[in-house]
Amino acid sequence: MxxxxxxxxxxxxxxxxxxxxxxxxxxxxxxxxxxxxxxxxxxxxxxxxxxxxxxxxxxxxxxxxxxxxxxxxxxxxxxxxxxxxxxxxxxxxxxxxYLDDYQSLRNVLESRSLDNSVLKILSANVANVVAKLHDNSVIHGDLTTSNVLVKELKVENGTPESENMIEKSVTRNFSIVPIDFGLSSSSDTSEDKAVDLYVLERAILTTHANMTSFFDSFLENYVTASKYGSATKAKLDEVRARGRKRDMMG
Structure with missing residues (x-):
């Protein structure tokens, strides 16, 4: 090489x-x-x-x-x-x-460093970005947890009047950066969007078996965030069924 x-x-x-x-x-x-x-x-x-x-x-x-x-x-x-x-x-x-202050979603999930409430925020942030891609006809083509970069953003709310007061409340959110678009395409079909979601689901199930709730939360937020979320979710069920059939037939 x-x-x-x-x-x-x-x-x-x-x-x-x-x-x-x-x-x-x-x-x-x-x-x-x-x-x-x-x-x-x-x-x-x-x-x-x-x-x-x-x-x-x-x-x-x-x-x-x-x-x-x-x-x-x-x-x-x-x-x-x-x-x-x-x-x-x-x-x-x-x-x-070079985004040196980001890490892959895969590493974040593998570290198991975030509690469930923060993971729900993260899944919603990822869902919003994927929904925006799909609503603008962008199909990623290889939507795995390795191809999503994450950086946590902490925003302080309120200003304590003295150092002895209760600490400021902190809003936690995440900056999400999709990467590796070499297999991307332009499409408005529910099928292509559903395949993107299926690839992400399979990546989570195979690499992060204890994080199935993360995809469930992601999908719930995706359906809400995307103009065509319900149609894509319905198509995802069809894609899943075909995938199970292929697995059964070997």
């Missing part, structure tokens, strides 16, 4: 953040202080040697282009996503904002 010949890596101080089956993520030092934290995130898609070279190039370029377009659309919709600085189809890369 050769990635060091990439000019972005060759010319910038960097470190490997994550290596997956589809891409490598690198943290690049920002030499010109363009970013708020002095770092970029470089996503470099890997060459798939088992595929025909022309097909591999075509698929990779399609995913890079689609991811960039969807990220820009999300920004226009007011959905927080990493800022895209540039993409290079020949080098198979997207250079984007």
């Amino acid at each position: 050769v990635v060091d010949n990439c000019p972005f890596l060759r010319n910038c101080e960097h470190s490997l953040l994550f290596q997956g089956a589809e891409a490598c993520l690198y943290i690049l030092k920002d030499p010109n202080n363009v970013t708020h934290n002095g770092m970029f995130l470089l996503k470099k898609r890997l060459v798939k040697s088992y595929r025909h070279a022309k097909l591999d190039k075509k698929l990779t370029q399609k995913r890079i282009t689609q991811e960039g377009r969807t990220l820009l659309k999300c920004q226009k919709l007011g959905i927080k996503v990493p800022i895209v600085y540039l993409s290079d189809l020949n080098e198979r890369v997207i250079l984007m904002e």
Whole structure:
């Protein structure tokens, strides 16, 4: 696996953040202080040697282009996503904002550090973002807990008149950032939206078996938040039934 010949890596101080089956993520030092934290995130898609070279190039370029377009659309919709600085189809890369103060929803759920009341707030925040994506025809395509970033926001309410008074009340909310839109698409169908939800449900059931109530809360909030929530939930029941049938047939 050769990635060091990439000019972005060759010319910038960097470190490997994550290596997956589809891409490598690198943290690049920002030499010109363009970013708020002095770092970029470089996503470099890997060459798939088992595929025909022309097909591999075509698929990779399609995913890079689609991811960039969807990220820009999300920004226009007011959905927080990493800022895209540039993409290079020949080098198979997207250079984007590095959100160093966020962690994946997967890590948050695995840590079991939040009580049930806060988990309900988190599930509602996630549901609101997914509903906004779907109401604007954005299908994620790989909506797992690894592809949702989370940062807790604590807002103090009220001003105690002295230090001896009861502490200020704190409102807890979460900033939600969906990521990895390489498989995203544009669709208004309940089927495609339901499949997105099914992927998330399966990710929670298989990776976070003790967090089934999180998805239940998410779905309840999604139905309320989305203009088409009830229709999507009804379609989700059909998708689930097909999934169970496939599991039974092996």
